[in-house]
Amino acid sequence: MSSTTLRPATIAAEAAHALEVAHAAQAHDSTSGPAPQRRSGTPGRDAPALRARGLILSYDGRRVVEGLDLDVPAGKVTVVVGPNGCGKSTVLRGLSRLLRPTEGHVHLSSTDADDDVWALRPKEFARRVALLPQSPPLPEGITVVDLVGRGRHPHHTHVRRWSAADDAAVMEAMRATGTVELAERHVEELSGGQRQRVWIALTLAQQTEIVLLDEPTTYLDVAHQIDVLDLLRDLNRTKGTTVVMVLHDLNLAARYADHVVAMRDGRLVGSGAPADLVDEDFVARVFGLGSRVITDPVTGSPLVVPTSTREQTGATP
Amino acid sequence: MTTDLARRPGPASAAGPASADIDDLVRVVRARRRPLRRVRLVIAGLAVATLGAVLVRVLLGDYVVALADLVPILRGDTLPNAPGASFIVMEAKLPRALVGAIAGMAFGASGAMFQTTLRNPLASPDIIGISLGASAAAVIALTFLDAQGIWLPAAALAGALAVSLLMYAVGRGTLLAGRRMVLVGIGIAALLSSVIQFVMTRTSIQDAQAALVWLTGSLARATWPVIGLLTAAVLVLAPLLAVCARWMRLAELGDDLATTLGAPAGRARLGLVVAVALAAVATSATGPIAFVAFLAGPIARRLCGGRPSLWAAALVGAVVVVVSDFAGDYLIPDVNLPVGVVTGALGAPLMIAVIIAAGRAGKA
Ligand SMILES: Nc1ncnc2c1ncn2[C@@H]1O[C@H](COP(=O)(O)OP(=O)(O)OP(=O)(O)O)[C@@H](O)[C@H]1O
Ligand SMILES: [Mg+2]
Numbered sequence: 001m002s003s004t005t006l007r008p009a010t011i012a013a014e015a016a017h018a019l020e021v022a023h024a025a026q027a028h029d030s031t032s033g034p035a036p037q038r039r040s041g042t043p044g045r046d047a048p049a050l051r052a053r054g055l056i057l058s059y060d061g062r063r064v065v066e067g068l069d070l071d072v073p074a075g076k077v078t079v080v081v082g083p084n085g086c087g088k089s090t091v092l093r094g095l096s097r098l099l100r101p102t103e104g105h106v107h108l109s110s111t112d113a114d115d116d117v118w119a120l121r122p123k124e125f126a127r128r129v130a131l132l133p134q135s136p137p138l139p140e141g142i143t144v145v146d147l148v149g150r151g152r153h154p155h156h157t158h159v160r161r162w163s164a165a166d167d168a169a170v171m172e173a174m175r176a177t178g179t180v181e182l183a184e185r186h187v188e189e190l191s192g193g194q195r196q197r198v199w200i201a202l203t204l205a206q207q208t209e210i211v212l213l214d215e216p217t218t219y220l221d222v223a224h225q226i227d228v229l230d231l232l233r234d235l236n237r238t239k240g241t242t243v244v245m246v247l248h249d250l251n252l253a254a255r256y257a258d259h260v261v262a263m264r265d266g267r268l269v270g271s272g273a274p275a276d277l278v279d280e281d282f283v284a285r286v287f288g289l290g291s292r293v294i295t296d297p298v299t300g301s302p303l304v305v306p307t308s309t310r311e312q313t314g315a316t317p
Numbered sequence: 318m319t320t321d322l323a324r325r326p327g328p329a330s331a332a333g334p335a336s337a338d339i340d341d342l343v344r345v346v347r348a349r350r351r352p353l354r355r356v357r358l359v360i361a362g363l364a365v366a367t368l369g370a371v372l373v374r375v376l377l378g379d380y381v382v383a384l385a386d387l388v389p390i391l392r393g394d395t396l397p398n399a400p401g402a403s404f405i406v407m408e409a410k411l412p413r414a415l416v417g418a419i420a421g422m423a424f425g426a427s428g429a430m431f432q433t434t435l436r437n438p439l440a441s442p443d444i445i446g447i448s449l450g451a452s453a454a455a456v457i458a459l460t461f462l463d464a465q466g467i468w469l470p471a472a473a474l475a476g477a478l479a480v481s482l483l484m485y486a487v488g489r490g491t492l493l494a495g496r497r498m499v500l501v502g503i504g505i506a507a508l509l510s511s512v513i514q515f516v517m518t519r520t521s522i523q524d525a526q527a528a529l530v531w532l533t534g535s536l537a538r539a540t541w542p543v544i545g546l547l548t549a550a551v552l553v554l555a556p557l558l559a560v561c562a563r564w565m566r567l568a569e570l571g572d573d574l575a576t577t578l579g580a581p582a583g584r585a586r587l588g589l590v591v592a593v594a595l596a597a598v599a600t601s602a603t604g605p606i607a608f609v610a611f612l613a614g615p616i617a618r619r620l621c622g623g624r625p626s627l628w629a630a631a632l633v634g635a636v637v638v639v640v641s642d643f644a645g646d647y648l649i650p651d652v653n654l655p656v657g658v659v660t661g662a663l664g665a666p667l668m669i670a671v672i673i674a675a676g677r678a679g680k681a
Contacts, residue, residue: 006350008343015342096577126579133577137436139569141623145348153567154579171338171345180341183348186623206578 018164047109049074049210049242050095050129054104057087057094064090065266067104072210072259074109077236077243079253082263083287088246089134091263092212095244096131097122110209126154130206132199134214138187144198145183148173151205173204177231193224200228204235211235213245217252225249229256250287254278254301262286278302356621356629363620363632367418370639374414378647380405416539416602417639417656419547421609423599425634426558426627428610429617430592433625434565434585437499438671441611442477442596445502448605449509450480451597455531455604456513460520470543470601473531477597480505481590534606534657536642543602550598554591561588562627606657608664609634615671 005011048071057065065087072078072095080088093099095106097117106117108128117125130151139147151173152166174180177197182190187198196216203211216232217225233256236243247253253260254274261271264286270277283291283304290307376382382390382402389396390406428441442448454476458464464472487501513532517525530537561584567575568585575582596610617629638656641663645654 006347006354008347011343011346012339015339015346019338019342093573098573098576121579122576122581123579126577129577131573131577133571133573136574137569137571139436139566140625141618142569143348143352145345146352146624149349150567150570150578167342167346167349170349171342174345175341180344183345184351 014164015167018168021164021168047074048072049109050244051107051109052091052095052104053107055091055094055101055106056103057090057099058102059090063102063266065094068094068266068268070095070261070268070271072242072244074209074242075236075240076258077233077256078245078259078261079257080244080246080261080263081248081250081253081286082269086263087266088263089214090266092131092214092244092246096129096212097125098131108210123154126206126208128208129210129212130203130208131212132203132214132216134218136199138195140188142187143183144179144185144187144190144201145170145174147187147198148179148201148205151202154206169205169207170201173201176204176235177201192219193221193227196220196224196228197231200231208241210242210244213243215246215248217247217249225252232256250278250283250304251296251301254303255296255299274301278304352622352624356624356626359617359620360626360628360632363617363629363636367632367635367639370636370643371414371418374417374639374643375406375410378410378643380410382406382410412539412541412544413536413642414639415544416547417536417642418635419544419551420536420599420603420606421613421635421638422631423547423551423554423595423634424606424609424638425613425617426555426631427592427596427599428612428634429614429625429627429630430558430562430565430588431610432614434568434588434592435498436569438615438674440499440502441614442593443605443607443610444506445484445499446504446506446509447477447480447484447502447593447596448600448610449506449513451477451600452531452605453509453512453516454479455601456516456520456528459528459531460516460524469531470546473601473604474597477593477600480509481593481597530655531604533655533661534600534604535655536603536638537655538603547598547602551595554595554598557591558588558595558627561585561591564588603638604657606638607661608668609637609660612664612667612671613637 050070050072052068052070055065055068055070056063057068068091070091080091082088090099094101095117100118108115108117108120108125117129120128148170149162149166152162152169155166155169156162171180174183177200179194179197179201182194182198187195190198196219200213200216203213211232213232216228220228229252232243232245235241247256257274259271260274260277262269262277262282269286270282279293279302280291283289283293283306292305292307294303294305295301296303372384376384376387380402382399382405386396386399386402387406390403394403396402424443428443431440431442431445432438439445451473455464455469455473458469458472462468462472484498484502484505517528520528564575564580564584565588567578567580568582568588569575570578572582575585599606613630613634614625617633618625620633621629637660641659642656645656645659648654648659
């Protein structure tokens with residue numbers, strides 16, 4: 001927007017125009033854009049959105065992920081689980097171009113293209129895949145609306161900077177995360193739960209087909225955990241965004257995942273729908289933990305009740 | 318205060334998108350613009366203050382020049398009633414004010430760039446050894462190589478760049494991990510201080526006098542050729558810095574997020590190279606003016622309501638240098654203090670305040 005007025009009436013007029021422009025652009029994208037989003041549940045058409053083959057990831061020559069083959073189904077919620085230090089964050093780094101694989105490759109697919117992620121230009125990739133790291137540093141003195149706005153960087157060029165479409169995208173991301181009311185607040189002053197919503201809003205403002213999140217529920221109380229996970233599932237159900245996240249709580253993973261990926265010691269130990277995958281044997285293999293698995297009376301998904309790490313037979317005390 | 322107004326649907330809402338959308342959008346747009354407007358006002362105010370400081374420096378002091386006389390003097394006319402005025406303004410007062418303003422801007426912008434990119438208030442070129450690199454090189458060139466004239470600033474420039482390269486090599490791959498870079502820089506600064514001490518013990522009295530200029534910044538050597546070089550360098554570097562500032566805004570989010578937003582961390586490092594060059598050029602013209610690079614950023618940030626702004630930091634630097642130089646000349650009768658002594662005396666308590674604030678935020 002060229003004008004810089006603060007007068008509400010003028011902004012409102014500009015805003016109406018901005019929304020029309022943004023909606024027109026979205027309509028254009030969904031008819032002719034490169035990446036129409038598949039809904040979950042179309043049988044036989046669940047081509048992976050991200051595909052890793054023979055992925056070896058290492059830090060300073062020390063191998064952390066050993067030859068991983070991984071499919072991230074398009075338009076679904078995938079949850080990565082596994083014990084501390086097994087390489088979950090490392091896998092997300094490998095999928096999102098933060099860590100160049102020692103061997104193997106990662107491909108990003110849409111209906112008409114299949115690209116090696118390292119062959120894409122950084123901004124091009126950033127318009128298609130977003131990552132929210134585990135605990136990103138917070139710039140000093142930044143306001144909510146400013147932080148969310150940083151997510152628009154991939155859509156800018158040297159010539160085209162901030163535009164009405166950016167304001168519309170920021171507004172939509174903030175509304176989806178319920179942070180509009182916080183717009184002019186300093187992020188430092190927010191509670192952990194509010195802050196996490198703001199970070200997620202930044203990721204949504206990026207408007208990508210795929211969103212990767214590393215432990216989006218850490219530091220949140222149980223109500224806020226459910227809140228954030230509901231928000232991400234809504235995003236997936238309404239927009240068809242492919243969601244991949246690392247979660248530590250197996251029960252939340254089983255409840256929110258369409259697809260679970262389990263890792264241990266840098267290797268894949270299993271993947272599939274939670275109802276098929278999660279049982280007592282699975283919990284023992286992944287976490288070395290004895291448990292009983294029952295059916296969650298609320299959601300019908302598997303519910304893990306741990307017994308003890310020492311009694312791997314699953315006997316109740 | 319104007320929420321009622323903001324909630325009132327705008328003229329276009331009846332036909333177009335839902336009015337709830339518009340209300341939210343209005344709220345978001347206003348929240349984004351209001352602080353920007355403040356930054357713009359602060360920058361405008363600082364620009365006026367810089368101009369005012371330069372005028373005061375040129376017109377007032379031991380030899381007062383009337384504002385009305387300034388224009389003819391600048392045009393090159395000789396004033397019939399004050400024949401000496403032209404010489405004093407054109408050869409002493411104006412060059413000094415201009416070098417002070419330009420070097421101050423360069424120091425201020427450079428310091429703010431460092432602090433924001435490295436996410437550490439201690440990371441400014443005068444703290445982490447870059448300015449001392451310039452001093453040490455100039456003092457060595459003066460004492461051992463008998464360097465004169467333009468070779469001294471050239472040596473200073475080389476010294477600043479050498480320290481930056483060394484730091485780049487040591488901090489390779491971790492350059493953006495601010496803390497480590499700051500520690501390495503402080504170590505280098507301590508080393509350079511002792512090098513300078515050593516050289517000073519080997520030098521003659523006359524050379525020591527000249528070397529002093531390179532230890533405490535001073536505007537005494539301001540001449541038109543220096544202004545020309547300084548201006549040319551700043552005109553080249555400033556636009557580069559403006560481009561890098563956009564990457565800096567992402568570097569603040571940490572390497573990982575910056576990279577996934579399409580601004581690989583290496584680019585922010587490029588901004589640091591430009592900032593080093595700015596600091597080096599300014600140091601080669603004035604010597605190290607203590608604390609200007611270090612304090613301009615935090616002061617500008619305070620004025621702008623918490624937002625970092627390179628322009629505001631640059632202008633704060635200009636005001637501080639020009640005003641301090643004026644104060645150094647006239648504050649104490651019959652004593653001419655170089656500008657670096659004044660900023661040093663003013664800056665030390667402020668630095669302690671900044672460190673305490675940073676410690677409270679867990680950054681130092
Ligand atoms: N930057 C790094 N440099 C060196 N080694 C690292 C780095 N990051 C992680 N590692 C190592 O890689 C291994 C896997 O770490 P990763 O962070 O991927 O585990 P994780 O599954 O995400 O664990 P957590 O559940 O605790 O977050 C660990 O042994 C860890 O020490
Ligand atoms: Mg992790």
